[in-house]
Amino acid sequence: MNLPDLGQRRIILLTAGHTDHGRAKTAVNLLRYKPSEVVGILDPSHAGQSAQSVFGIGGEVPVRASFDDLPPANIALIGIAPSGGRLTSDLRQQVVDAIQHRLHIVSGLHQFLNDDPELASHARKHGVLLQDVRKNMERDVANRSGLRSACLRVHTVGHDCNVGKMLVSVELTQALRKIGVDAKFVATGQTGIMIEGEGCPVDAVVADFLNGAAEKLVLAHQHHAVLMIEGQGSLTHPRYSAVTLGLLHGCMPDALILCYEMGRTHVSGMDGIPLRSLNEFRVLYETMANLSHPCQVIGIAMNSRRFTTSEAAAERDRVQSELGLPVCDVLRDGPSALVEAIFNRSRELGHAWPPPQ
């Protein structure tokens, strides 16, 4: 269920000791994209510090050990993504405390809070709601019809999980809107949905209806000029390749932006599984995408956060010349190279909106 209109949302993030951008990506991205809404972070293991010092983002937002030490709030939001989407026991205790403090709960876990009779009755008793962002009843199959050809569908794909596909989608949407293009961020994961306020948690859809859910999402928003459709996982990911392909086939992109993290050589969080080269990924994504709709990789989004500016610049030049595609780190370099690539693809398809070259 959705939360009622709370007027100003004042969110406390629950992070349970996790600080790395992979595990705590929901918290990090709420700090990045909802700075006016996040008032504090509950995390006993980093109590007394600031968001900036713990997560490298979020400025002076306080990290504290108890709700009583944090500013008044109306929402507690689970800011981490534990393996398998399960509610760990320490996190569960914090949710119980939050309910006691009369905070509504927002959760992106696979394990639904509303299915926990104790939490549900505790929430009822304290007059708060439990919002399970991943809960869905998607039951429609894809039909591959009804597309509006004047809408450009751009999809971010990756060489692995947690490389910044959502971030690139949001940054490009914002950049396009800033110059007057009617662009829409189409969220497909729990964090994106929390930021955008709508979307479909495709990884939580029953497998037979995954392609259909992605297609429905595209059809619902195609009155916009450009859709920036958030990607999930990777076509080579041992765990999540099904999600990646269902989304890729269902959303029928005209253009792909291949996102990768500089320096990452192996699948994150799994031992000894090497990642393929960027060019192999390009071929793989184009091959699979073209099974549903004519599509090209139009640019590379590099995540260079572990490297210096000069190392990142050297990598950017190398990849650019190797693949013959525009490359940028949207945070470091700004997104203009990829915005231009989007313009080019739209011109190629004969759309009316992009400025003449």
Next chain:
Amino acid sequence: MNLPDLGQRRIILLTAGHTDHGRAKTAVNLLRYKPSEVVGILDPSHAGQSAQSVFGIGGEVPVRASFDDLPPANIALIGIAPSGGRLTSDLRQQVVDAIQHRLHIVSGLHQFLNDDPELASHARKHGVLLQDVRKNMERDVANRSGLRSACLRVHTVGHDCNVGKMLVSVELTQALRKIGVDAKFVATGQTGIMIEGEGCPVDAVVADFLNGAAEKLVLAHQHHAVLMIEGQGSLTHPRYSAVTLGLLHGCMPDALILCYEMGRTHVSGMDGIPLRSLNEFRVLYETMANLSHPCQVIGIAMNSRRFTTSEAAAERDRVQSELGLPVCDVLRDGPSALVEAIFNRSRELGHAWPPPQ
């Protein structure tokens, strides 16, 4: 929930007017593989006929308009697969009647009978159970580890839905067992599970856990010498490609058998979407399979049921020479060409069990 031990199962199939092998595939395959258990078919639109005359299989099993005209039974089994797995209103009425006649209900629909409060209370009142074969709580991700290399994993894949992947898997399992090979049919769909009595309905698993569910299934049965793993959908299917890839990556096959229906040129049940050539499918499946585990297409299973013997023979020769692979229709030609291909692949991998060449 599973049914109690009923001693001898006496099944009545509900087919609601559907007779084609696509829509009524559950009924057709129960008639084929559980002939001693199926005592009758409830179908008012074909009442008075025999299973053989309506479905081309099942001999004198009677098709009747009411339960009272059918032999005594203890199970009513929904024998069709409506689009989206929904319970149609006429089917629902038959389920109500079946419960009234004190029959347990077996359903492979996505829409769970146990979630229907009226059906659930009706069943309780009459002391029968509702078994939703697709119901699952799969919540484990894949780990790509723990494989027993002495077990050969053979996976049937297809150019489309409803081409006979399950049938080929069962026939090859039976053929291998007949010559003393410890082979196991690994069911991944509702009909296969009804026949084998176990398995995982992978298309009903939450997408994030699909690869993991397939991997678990393989690990659970790898004490056998050969696993014949039932495939689902197709890598190019607009609706079900996610299911196909999650299963392919999760079950990590050593060998693929590519199944197709002779004469089918377009995706079944969808307008105007052409199928690719068999060789394109071979390349596509090998490419995607090898992302998780070394794998080859070792043979082609042809479904030639719409053609004459001589037409089928000509097609078999043509495909065999075009692809350089063994080809057979397992029902028409027997499965020996594919059994030999399985032997060869196992010898290639250094397994101890296959007879010397």
